[in-house]
Amino acid sequence: MPENDIHMADLVNMADPRAVMNEVKILVRLMVPDFPMFRLDRVYHDVADLYGGRYPGFRAYNTEYHDLRHTMDGILAIARMVHGAWGLGRRLSLRDMELALIATLMHDTGYIQSVDDNRGTGAKYTLSHVQRSIDFMRSYFSENRMDEEEFQDAAAMLRCTGLGTDIGSLEFSGPDIGLCGKMLGAADILGQMADRTYLEKLLFLYYEFKEAGISGYDSERDLLEKTLGFYDMTKKRLARDLDQVDQYLKPSFAERYGVARNLYEEAIEKNIAYLRHVLENHDHRDLLRRGGVVNKLDKKGL
Numbered sequence: 001m002p003e004n005d006i007h008m009a010d011l012v013n014m015a016d017p018r019a020v021m022n023e024v025k026i027l028v029r030l031m032v033p034d035f036p037m038f039r040l041d042r043v044y045h046d047v048a049d050l051y052g053g054r055y056p057g058f059r060a061y062n063t064e065y066h067d068l069r070h071t072m073d074g075i076l077a078i079a080r081m082v083h084g085a086w087g088l089g090r091r092l093s094l095r096d097m098e099l100a101l102i103a104t105l106m107h108d109t110g111y112i113q114s115v116d117d118n119r120g121t122g123a124k125y126t127l128s129h130v131q132r133s134i135d136f137m138r139s140y141f142s143e144n145r146m147d148e149e150e151f152q153d154a155a156a157m158l159r160c161t162g163l164g165t166d167i168g169s170l171e172f173s174g175p176d177i178g179l180c181g182k183m184l185g186a187a188d189i190l191g192q193m194a195d196r197t198y199l200e201k202l203l204f205l206y207y208e209f210k211e212a213g214i215s216g217y218d219s220e221r222d223l224l225e226k227t228l229g230f231y232d233m234t235k236k237r238l239a240r241d242l243d244q245v246d247q248y249l250k251p252s253f254a255e256r257y258g259v260a261r262n263l264y265e266e267a268i269e270k271n272i273a274y275l276r277h278v279l280e281n282h283d284h285r286d287l288l289r290r291g292g293v294v295n296k297l298d299k300k301g302l
Helices: 017-031 038-051 068-087 094-105 122-143 148-159 175-194 198-212 220-240 245-257 263-279 290-299
Strands: none
Touching (some): 017 038, 017 094, 017 245, 038 068, 038 094, 068 094, 094 148, 094 175, 122 148, 122 198, 175 198, 175 220, 175 245, 175 263, 198 220, 198 263, 198 290, 220 263, 245 263
16 A cells, blocks of 8 residues: 555554554564563553443443543554654663553543442543542552552653643653653543544533533534644644654654654644534534444433
C-alpha cells in the first residue's frame, strides 16, 4: 500500500483491547526484546476486569466517553512516543517505561464507582477523577506489594493528565519521570482526539459534563462548537507545557510502519475539519453516525 494511503485507523483495531495491547508489546519489544511483560499483563487484565465489573468491590464502568477504549487509545499513544524517543536516543529505563504504561492504564480509574455507590454514574467524579485514580492506584500498588517509590513516580505521571494542572509546578523525582508524565498528558489528549469516533463520543461527553455539574456547555451542539477552541488550546498545551513530546510519534511510525508522518496530527485535523463541516448548518446528529452513539442516545431519550 502506498505510504500516502496509510492512515492511523488502518493500523490497529482500536475496538479490540487485546489487539491494542499486542501492538503495545510489539513496540516495547522493538526497544527491549526481552522486556518482562508479566506485571504489565497483570495490570492490563485487572484494569479490563475493573471496567467490565469483574474487579472486587467495584461496579462496571458507566461513562460512555471515558470507557476502556479511551484508556487503550492512551496506552498506544504513549507507547508510540516512548518508542519514537528511544529511536532518537532518549531511552527510558525498563522501570520508567513500565510505570508509564501502568500509569496510563490506570489514569481514568477514578471514574469507576464502588459497589455501594448507586447514585448516578461515574461522570459525577469528572472534577475529582484524577485524585480518585491516584487513590485507586495507591491501593492497587499496596495490595500487589509494588514499591512505594514506584507509586510516587506513577502518581506524578498521572497528575499530568489534569488539563487544569500546571505541569511546571509538579515535582518529579528525575527528568525521565517528568518526560513520562508529559508523554502521558499528551497521550491522553492525542489518543482521544485522533479516535475515529471522537466526534460522536463528544455527545456522550456533554452528558458526562452535565451530570458533573460542569457549566459552560448549554447543549450537545454548544460543546461541539467549543471543541474548536479546545483544539486550539491543546495545541498550545502540547507546545508550551508538554514540551512537544508528540514529536516522537513520527519516528515511531517511520520505524514500525515505514510511514514518516505524524498520523495522530493528521487524524485530529481530519476530525476537526469534519467537525467544521458538521457545524455548517447541519443537524449534528444526522452526520455523526459512527459507533452507534446517536442510536444509544435516542434509546435513552436524550
